[in-house]
Amino acid sequence: MPHPTPFSLTPGEIKTAADRIATHVRPVTVAQTSPGLFLALEFMQHTGSFKARGAMNFLLAHREAGLLPEAGLTIASGGNAGLACAWAAREHGVRATVFLPETAPPVKVARLRSYGADVRLTGTRYDEARAACEEFATTSGALASHAYDHPLIAAGAGTLTEEILRRVPGGLDTLVVSVGGGGLFAGVATAALDKGIEVVAVEPENCRAxxxxxxxGRVVDSAVDSVAADSLGATRVSEAALTVARREGVRSVLVPDEAIVRARQQLWDEHRLAVEHAAATAHAYAPKPGERAAIVLCGANTGLGDLT
Incomplete structure (x- = not known):
């Protein structure tokens, strides 16, 4: 530590992360909605998304190694990773400076400030916020975290898999997860494939890194144009996610925005679950007949104005 990128992730690193963060995060709740179909309600996690797992693992690992600078942490984020970083920092009395695009949802900006973070809105795309964050880290000495492309972040996210399996009697055939930059996918898939469980990686049709x-056959720039772009709008996926996605047992699935909107509305109408479009992206996948699947509802930092 610090780790170079690209990186590979192992089940052992995920187990270490699980032990490290166990007393700091909320165990995931799993609800069965029909025979063989389960929803992992990770949006009930601290800060409203799975990102709290990776952020806490990142902070604690650096603290254990004596690598937390006085300037604290800094991160560029479309919102959820910044919230998680700010929350983890507040929990341990560490400063956090968060860079977001000016297009970030106001609900996320307000929550960031409620955690005591120094919020800096820069540009209209994630890459612009990231460049400003990198410059700040260089000039201030703050420790730069990442929204998804770091082994400690991905390992923290991967702790979800074992928790889900412990709560699903009879086991699973498939884990379904939304993909943006790939941190959640890389972690969850590494743990799932190790146990012989297939993984479905779901992305919007026009937001498909x-x-x-x-x-x-390699990481490339990808256009970002989706109702779920505020959370899934990475222009490039991590090398680690691509490496895992090439393994047997992984399926890449694309869904149109119309299906994402319908899935989000269905979750509200049928279950009174108000999630963000990124979470609904995974729910837009239709499991095969007889397939025992758990769908990760990854976040709920959303406004309620468009739910009826």
Whole structure:
């Protein structure tokens, strides 16, 4: 530590992360909605998304190694990773400076400030916020975290898999997860594949960094144009996510925005679950008949104005 990128992730690193963060995060709740179909309600996690797991693992690992600078942490984020970083920092009395695009949802900006973070809105795309964050880290000495492309972040996210399996009697055939930059996918898939469980990686049709990388055979820039872009709007997927996605047992699935909107509305109408479009992206996948699947509902930092 610090780890170079690209990196590979192992089940052992995920187990270490699980032990490290166990007393700091909320165990996931799993609800069965029909025979063989389960929802992992990770949006009930601290800060409203799975990102709290990776952020806490990142902070604690650096603290254990004596690598937390006085300037604290800094991160560029479309919102959820910044919230998680700010929360983890507040929990341990560490400063946090968070860079977001000016297009970030106001609900996320307000929550960031409620955690005591120094919020800096820069540009209209994630890459612009990231460049400003990198410059700040260089000039201030703050420790730069990442929204998804770091082994400690991905390992923290991967702790979800074992928790889900402990709560699903009879086991699973498939874990279904939304993909943006690939941190959640890389962690969850590494743990799931190790146990013989297939993984479905779901992306919006026009916000498809992982699918584009698989088609090209390498990480490439991808267009960002989706109702779920505020959380899934990475222009490039991580090398680790691409490596995992090439393994047997992984399926890349694309869904249109119309299906994402319908899935989000269905979760509200049928279960009174108000999630963000990123979470609904995974729910837009339709399991095969007889398939025992758990769908990760990854976040709920959303406004309620468009739910009826």
């Amino acid at each position: 992982l699918n584009a990388a698989l088609a090209a």
